[in-house]
Amino acid sequence: MKTPPEDHDLIRWLDGEMNPAERTRFAARMDADPALKAEAEAMQRISTDLRAHLPVEMPLPYADFFNSQIQVRIAQEEVLSHEPGHRTWLDWLRMPTLVAATAAVAIAGMIIWQQGAQGGSVVLSTYAPDPAVQARSFHSEEAGATVLMLDGLEDMPADKKFVTFRIKHTENDHEAATTTLYGLHDEPLLVVAKDARNQPRLLAATPRG
Amino acid sequence: MTHGLTIALVLTALGIAGAQQPASPAQAPAPQPLPVKKPATDGKVWGALVYATNDAASLTGSTETAPADFADMQSRLGKVFPYQRFEIIGQHLQDVFREYESWVVPTKDLFLKVDSKGPANGGGMNLHLQFWRDQQVLVKTDTVLKADSPLFIGGPKWRQGRLVFVLILQKGR
Numbered sequence: 001m002k003t004p005p006e007d008h009d010l011i012r013w014l015d016g017e018m019n020p021a022e023r024t025r026f027a028a029r030m031d032a033d034p035a036l037k038a039e040a041e042a043m044q045r046i047s048t049d050l051r052a053h054l055p056v057e058m059p060l061p062y063a064d065f066f067n068s069q070i071q072v073r074i075a076q077e078e079v080l081s082h083e084p085g086h087r088t089w090l091d092w093l094r095m096p097t098l099v100a101a102t103a104a105v106a107i108a109g110m111i112i113w114q115q116g117a118q119g120g121s122v123v124l125s126t127y128a129p130d131p132a133v134q135a136r137s138f139h140s141e142e143a144g145a146t147v148l149m150l151d152g153l154e155d156m157p158a159d160k161k162f163v164t165f166r167i168k169h170t171e172n173d174h175e176a177a178t179t180t181l182y183g184l185h186d187e188p189l190l191v192v193a194k195d196a197r198n199q200p201r202l203l204a205a206t207p208r209g
Numbered sequence: 210m211t212h213g214l215t216i217a218l219v220l221t222a223l224g225i226a227g228a229q230q231p232a233s234p235a236q237a238p239a240p241q242p243l244p245v246k247k248p249a250t251d252g253k254v255w256g257a258l259v260y261a262t263n264d265a266a267s268l269t270g271s272t273e274t275a276p277a278d279f280a281d282m283q284s285r286l287g288k289v290f291p292y293q294r295f296e297i298i299g300q301h302l303q304d305v306f307r308e309y310e311s312w313v314v315p316t317k318d319l320f321l322k323v324d325s326k327g328p329a330n331g332g333g334m335n336l337h338l339q340f341w342r343d344q345q346v347l348v349k350t351d352t353v354l355k356a357d358s359p360l361f362i363g364g365p366k367w368r369q370g371r372l373v374f375v376l377i378l379q380k381g382r
Binding site: 164174 | 248269310312
């Protein structure tokens with residue numbers, strides 16, 4: 001059983017917080033302790049996997065509330081600024097870090113606020129599992145549409161023949177965890193099932209008999 | 210019949226039908242009655258796979274047309290994508306189930322999984338979308354989808370242009 005200091009060192013090593021000398025010492029400790037080394041490598045793999053699957057873009061939580069609180073705070077500061085010796089919010093904004101942080105939040109909030117204010121659809125977050133794929137979103141005022149552009153996708157083969165359907169309605173089978181798509185004459189066309197990896201399998205439905 | 214058909218299709222496709230069959234017809238369990246309750250829905254979405262190109266010769270010849278209330282689809286797409294021709298390859302009008310996943314499948318190759326996360330403040334719906342190419346998910350996104358404001362997903366290149374997935378929330382819900 002490891003002692004707490006060793007656990008602490010392991011976490012710092014995983015988070016890349018050690019200086020070169022500490023890393024060297026910890027590497028030597030791992031070399032002398034195969035169990036510690038195995039655990040460290042396992043945790044590093046888990047950490048890498050987790051980071052690879054976390055979304056790159058996250059929605060700004062409670063943006064409207066945040067903006068309204070900024071406005072309330074500004075109004076309060078304006079009242080207080082008339083008092084002698086009081087430090088105004090402009091004084092605080094002269095601090096470079098605070099300026100940068102405020103600008104970043106304001107820009108993110110403005111983007112969401114503008115899209116919402118225009119009444120258009122909004123892309124709150126995107127995640128493309130393939131690191132080669134870049135997802136970016138924007139609102140086109142001219143088109144009256146929201147766009148999610150995926151760049152870096154593998155091309156579809158030019159000779160690809162697309163199989164299409166004319167679907168009239170859909171039924172879910174909760175017991176079998178499937179969705180059946182029916183055609184214009186209520187004939188089953190397609191069954192959407194999932195495999196062991198939770199990936200969809202689209203199966204052509206051919207009625208028996 | 211629907212239930213039995215679905216089970217049979219899935220089991221057959223997954224190659225496990227034989228393992229599930231009873232030893233003899235005499236021992237077969239009585240068929241279960243089908244649930245008649247229709248699942249609750251939060252709205253309807255129209256999805257289409259569109260081929261955008263400047264090369265008329267590469268068009269597929271599809272005769273699919275957009276719904277009447279989205280008749281200006283081509284001109285709106287043209288304001289975002291640098292192409293002049295937009296051909297609907299496949300389309301699908303789909304209920305968005307409240308408690309279950311929904312699938313928008315204009316083609317067998319590129320399709321969308323839709324999970325409702327309830328109505329959005331100010332109208333529209335909160336949706337979690339997954340854009341799939343066969344068994345590979347291309348992107349996952351949380352989106353507020355509003356009527357009159359389609360979502361254009363710029364997909365992979367194909368032939369002399371690009372494939373675009375269009376998703377629209379139908380009015381009236």
